[in-house]
Amino acid sequence: MNFIVIFADDLGYGDLSTYGHPSIRTTHLDQMAVEGQKWTNFYVGASVCTPSRAALLTGRLPIRSGMASNKERVLFPDSDHGLPSEEITIAEQLKKADYATACIGKWHLGHHKEYLPTSNGFDYYFGIPYSNDMNFVGNIASEEERYNIKGGGQKTKPELFNVPLMRNEEIIEFPADQTTITKRYTEEALSFIKKNSSKPFFLYLAHNLPHVPLFASEDFLGKSDRGLYGDVVEEIDHGVDEILNLLKKQGIAENTIVVFTSDNGPWLSYDEKGGSAGLLRAGKGTTWEGGMREPCIFWSPTNIKPGVIHDLGTTMDLFPTFSTIAGISIPNDREMDGVDLSNTLFKKESSPREIVYYYRGTDLYAVRKGDYKVHFVTEGAYGQFGGKEVHNPPLLFNLNEDPSEKYNIAAEQPTIIEKIQEEIEEHKATMVPGKDQLKDRSGK
């Protein structure tokens, strides 16, 4: 079985039409959701890029690998480190069964050679090593240039962001022309699939959009009713269609599982240039639902039983799920945080996941068990949603009855909080934080 993970950046829970967006047309993802499984309680391992990506690729909470920090939230162009070599990525895991592997798109797990995708189990890499808004070389004091990132229609220029585009370990374009980047990622994905259609492969296609600054290619610019943000999402949606069509044409759709999700919630401080978490509270950077619950669609004709799944799942579950399907044993020399979702995908059995941990940096802020979520600490992000608040007694929400986290029911349900606290004690007993990989920045 082949695996393709299509990972959007900063796309919110409410940004696909199948998840309720009223003016973005994601026709192809909507169709993929009808033919496959649409998960409505699916989470990422952190509410910002670097730790979220580490969680997906290792099947472990980012605190364990040292890819979460209370000093720096993500890696920067002057960061010294990245994903430690002792970590096993999905690509390295699938290599045990001789998979061909490619990472196309944004990496953000270390840009020095020893941390690049090619040092982490990927045969091939094409993409940018960190976020598309980094190395801003415009006039930071210029109202107009800054406004163009936030508002300003199509006026942002790719050359204001000195971001390298790489092939394997070489920089091939500097700065990357971001206006065509989504299109080129799709083309690279298609070419990798064509080359490898006769053997098992793993493709990790991590689009760097719709993270700001937003860019769309000519065919999509100005086409969406939602403005530039919608143009960008519709271009990604079009790429999904091209990939699924190629799989069908090559006769390998039934040998392939395609997953579509996003790394964290919408960057709301960018106004209409940021996405939407729909009815979920807050967005990127927080442990409120809008920061960490994401759209997630699984597709594999004849294999995945179609439906809407309300059970819990996370990106960390992909590691054990793919391993089980590929017949590779799960590493037993370390704590894994993922669970195998294959019986939910193939037989529609209940998901084995009961708990979701919401870390900010290395601190545990909230825990979901079943329908209930307890917040011990809440904190906004990017100047929104308030400062850090410790809650004693904690806040309690029933996320099925109250997905927007509006009605604190802690006083009515004290035993639920006690039970969750017991789970946390057990969880903490397993926790050995990895050495902080994010804190050192030689340029700072």
Ligand code: MG
């Ligand atoms: Mg992101």
